[in-house]
Amino acid sequence: MKLQLALDEMPLVDALRFADKVAEHVDIIEIGTPFVMDEGMRGVREFHRFFPDKEILADLKIMDGGYLEASYAYEAGAAYATILGVSDNLTIEGALKAARDFERKLVVDMICVEDLPSRIAKMEEIGVDILAVHTGADQQAAGREPIEDLKVMTENAKKAQIAVAGGINSKTIDKYVALKPEIIIVGSAIGHAEDPVAEAKAIKDAML
Numbered sequence: 001m002k003l004q005l006a007l008d009e010m011p012l013v014d015a016l017r018f019a020d021k022v023a024e025h026v027d028i029i030e031i032g033t034p035f036v037m038d039e040g041m042r043g044v045r046e047f048h049r050f051f052p053d054k055e056i057l058a059d060l061k062i063m064d065g066g067y068l069e070a071s072y073a074y075e076a077g078a079a080y081a082t083i084l085g086v087s088d089n090l091t092i093e094g095a096l097k098a099a100r101d102f103e104r105k106l107v108v109d110m111i112c113v114e115d116l117p118s119r120i121a122k123m124e125e126i127g128v129d130i131l132a133v134h135t136g137a138d139q140q141a142a143g144r145e146p147i148e149d150l151k152v153m154t155e156n157a158k159k160a161q162i163a164v165a166g167g168i169n170s171k172t173i174d175k176y177v178a179l180k181p182e183i184i185i186v187g188s189a190i191g192h193a194e195d196p197v198a199e200a201k202a203i204k205d206a207m208l
């Protein structure tokens with residue numbers, strides 16, 4: 001089980017310093033969507049350069065132009081790029097072709113997918129690598145969490161690896177670990193913690 005640290009809100013230099021502090025507890029470093037919007041692929045390139053031993057994920061949340069946009073992430077050194085599960089199947093197939101051409105992985109973010117079981121089946125038919133259950137920041141603010149969607153995902157996914165994100169922290173980690181996803185994604189709980197190293201360690205320890 002891998003811990004993915006989502007870096008969403010910091011400027012590049014602060015993010016590099018922050019990641020350096022918590023890196024020993026983290027397996028995948030995510031260049032989050034707001035970060036990508038702010039810095040573009042420079043964020044991906046710099047993290048790949050400074051953390052050659054970590055896998056980098058570019059959270060592009062692609063919605064169109066699947067091959068071209070996923071290629072940007074892989075060319076910059078990302079091991080993973082994300083695409084939205086609500087995208088057209090042609091867009092997903094294009095991004096997956098880029099993943100195959102670069103020998104990297106594609107993560108489908110299932111945020112706002114209404115019929116999870118049927119979309120999971122379609123994504124697996126297309127052959128995507130990883131399916132991510134995700135309760136977004138705006139949904140979290142309305143009191144939602146991803147645990148029920150994760151149960152649906154674990155009951156329906158047959159081949160794809162499973163990731164989960166959405167406000168997970170050291171107090172809630174155990175119920176997610178119990179469902180055995182391959183990747184647990186944590187952003188604000190570590191990024192906003194008084195002691196980020198202790199929070200990252202507590203979360204990673206719960207996964208061991």
Ligand SMILES: O=C([C@H](O)CO)[C@H](O)[C@H](O)COP(=O)(O)O
Binds near residue numbers: 006032167188
């Ligand atoms: O993907 C994310 C969100 O949409 C902002 O871009 C976050 O990186 C992801 O949800 C993890 O962050 P937390 O929910 O704060 O743990």
